[in-house]
Amino acid sequence: MTASYPARFENLARIIGLVTQAAEIVGLNEKATYAVQIAVDEACTNIIEHAYHGEGNGNIECTCIPDQDKLTIILRDQGQAFDPNGIPLPDTTACLEDRHTGGLGLYFIKKLMDKVVFEFCPSNGSQKATNTLTMTKRKETSA
């Protein structure tokens, strides 16, 4: 299952709809499905804000690979290279005044998915530079 959407926040619900359909095919339970929805939402938001620096500057391609025991989701964009190591993890214990919410999306992705791989392919001939994020949610750990 692959679909491409203009990178706009209004399309988040449509992308989430696609991955929810794939989660149903795999048979992920409600908790695991919610985790996948959050992870994909945060990943797409990061693509729009950090790779494309705003809405309407490219597309997000979403591929869902339902398997017997897991769901794999691949998100591709042609925005600026994204280095997850450059994003500091949020301090989830700070008091209210010192609480910053930057990095929370990436933190959720890493916490909620079983496997997360970021790759960047520089442009090569007619091939545009591409960020590829591959995330996996296993069925057996979804309880």
Add this chain to the structure above:
Amino acid sequence: MEINTTQYKHCDLVKVVGRVDSATAPQLGDALHVLTDDGRFKIVLDMTDVTYVSSAGLRVMIDTQKTCRQLSRGELVLACVPQRIYETFDLAGFLPLFKFFDNITAAVGSF
């Protein structure tokens, strides 16, 4: 997402219905700003019919909480938070930063 605000004697009740994501969080932020800009800092957020909250939604709530708690003039309390959303608050380490209520009456009565 739909937002309805009801003004009570001691606080305001903001009922949100639907998804709070990057597309809709600014709308929630605007609705809460209307209250705080008007000097109303005691707010109950009714989340009974919220189906989803992303980090963009959490950001709006934490920013509002910071505004409301300044000078101890009030606070944002959360009512009827669905289980999955509560778990997201937990994951973000937000549980100590908000009061949670199981019903609207108790939340409104807390002010």
